[in-house]
Amino acid sequence: MQTSDWQPVFILLVLVLAAIALLHAVAIAVCAVREPLRTGPFSGGLEPREHPLSRFHVRWYPVTMVFLAFDMEMLFMYPWTKVVSEVGPSAVIEMFLFLGVLLAGVGYAWREGAFRWS
């Protein structure tokens, strides 16, 4: 009946988007005032002096670097799970050596204080 595994996924995507659009339509029909309210941002009642959008102080920048290394590693780890017993002990040894190297990196980053930022 189904042409592919992905068919229901696409139907579902359309369905959910349609439901959300419908909700918006219902809201337009029943809302108290249709004209949007234009207002300033809330921070307790007073107005900010500048636009809040700003270059953010990304204090966890070193964490993103460590994260990226591991995220790349996951690309190998997902397919690896399927072939462990097929390939044998060498698969396990190689993967965990790799992970060990990365963990050593984590240890180094920790010692450098990358995970503490306040």
Next chain:
Amino acid sequence: MTDPAPLWAVLALPAVLAGAAWAVASFDAVLGAGARAAWPGREALRLLVQQPRRTRAADVPLTRLGSTLLPVAAVLAAVVLPLGFRSVSDLPEGIVWFNAMEALAWAAVWLTGWGPNSTLSLIGGYRFLAQGLAYELPHMLAITTAALGAESLRVGDVVDAQAGLWFAVWMPAAFGIYLLSALAMSFWGPFDQPAGRDVAGGAAAELSGVDRIVFLSGRWLLFVVAAAFSVPLFLGGGHGPLLPGWAWTLLKTAVVLAFLVWARRRIPTVRMERYVELAWVVLTPLAVAQALVVAVVVLNR
């Protein structure tokens, strides 16, 4: 492997998820005992009739994209969620698919926080990115560990592999880490800082009307889906004596959800600047060690 689900399941899935999210939100409100008793249905109706609201120089399409993305990601992730032994579509890389959809929440919360041009919502969005960096890696290692136990990325195979012993029994660390990350990815419970009250609702601070309904119900949906996914991954899916598979799935899911909702009341909100260190220094090595144990077991099977 079991036969594919009929097409009407596609229609049923969002309805079932919405019902479950509503039930969990109601349960949470009941435990709240009055103080913040915002009954979900009533609250949704209250928001539905609100006038649309735009903050100065807001990026409305971006905000709307963010708030819409959250329920979309939650429902699409649920495609691989089996009820009993049948899911809407048992994709061959179901676990990766779930991971990919759940990671969409990063974009969703950040866009929603950025869009309204408001300091507090910006802080909320920013907090979620830091949270993502903390929870995501142990989370990925935990779900790969389950996949490793079954040597397959198909959720159906993972459930089949637990016909005897549940994964939660022999990979308890991965299970615990998964539950933590289920809370963190739906920024709910002790990980609700991105939408915390101390920043007036954080990423949701400037949302009103339908945008708010969609965003907050998307969060509940994501919470339910993430918690429910622990059942096929670690709690044996539909396996169990006497009752049919679907009943076991529902029962186990309800227990996990009830536990998480109850546990939330015991602890304050976790701030990322403290949790990141724990996640990387304790949870990540723990998850790797768990994966190693499982890999050795798999080799000797």
Next chain:
Amino acid sequence: MELKSRLLRAATARPGVLLAVRPGATRERLFVEAELVRRGWPCAAGPASANLLVCVGEATTAEDDWAERLWLGIPAPKARVTASAVERAVEALDRGRADLLSGAHQHHVGRHEQTDGDLHRGHHEHQESPDPAPESGRHTHDDHNSHGSEHTNGSSAGAHQHGAHEGHASHEGHNGHAAHGMHGDHDMGVVAGLPMAARADDRDGLRLDRLHVPLGPVLADWPAGLVLRLELQGDVVQQAAVERIAAPITARPPFWNEPWLRASAGERVARGDAARRLCAAHLDSLGRFLAVAGWDDAAAEARHVRDRALAGVAATELTSSVVPLIRRIRRSRTLRWLTAGLGVLPSEHAHHLGVTGPALVADGDVHGRVLVWLDQIERSAGDCDAPGTLGAADVTGPRGRTDGANLPSQALLDVLPGLLEGAEFACARLIVASLDPDLDEFTWAAPPVRGPADD
């Protein structure tokens, strides 16, 4: 149409309430909070999810700029009421809901937008003048913000000389995306009437946008009437200046200090009543702190016990409900892990700044101050029915000595800027909550002998 109005009525049967508490209205706040819990009306954290703006306390004669802005930020259906006295609070809430149901305020919505539009137009004039002179434009805006607020701290003067701005202000169409102003040297670009943030050095030696944000006076679990003028880089507080919103001076003593003030004025005050008030005051602070820390369950319990204490339950009964709560908080390792090391205030420094209350006793961080509260709650709960009267020498209220040259909360406000510098936003909120200054103290008329510190 019939269906729509019925829906509106059902939707606003339990309105979302935005509480705007003015200084000097603690008694009313406690009453309204309990009443809202009883009615099951949710408390909104901001205007976006609110229907009903409840102003608690007497309005000043000066226009309340912030109250008006809050009102303008609430989307319809909406209503606004003032609960100026405990006796009239229930009636005010009922009236608020009736207004919502009848849609009384709805036809005003257009007018409010007009007002907001006027504000915008004002800014556009700045933008379109041939020589934009961002300096003067900003000052005008500053002055506008300062309406109804008084400086208590000179440090915000530094805020005026921030950032090196380029000679030209880049003109963006005011409908253009704000983000465009973010790149390159367009720091002072004016978008929709407001400039973008300018850059300044941060605590880690980077040059990043420095944002000036007034925080308060109306936030969930926030000391009523407190305004912090923050300079934020990302969510790190670079500098903080403390202000208070204007409030009418009354002859009514501040609620939490009342027993001690009465006693030192020569009245006979039962020792038990003072202990009860102290217990409730700390429970109130504790509830607020726990709510800021995101532990809603414990916060709700603390507030519940607080209301019971004020309702006058017997000491033994109060102790039996206080003890489990305190044990739970004391034992929470997560809370200790999350709050230890934040906002450290050594006692020499505290003493130097005139702090005399729990913050001085704690001699440490946020968690230490909470533990001092817990000790005092436990002790005072047992003393609630103690015989005897308060002597003239008993002057230590919940926040410190009530007979000093300085108000106890003035010292706490003086401590704040130093503690907040370099803290991130969530920590800053925890630090404020762990000191919990009571701005009611400033609304009390000076008795002839000694007066509150003048600003």
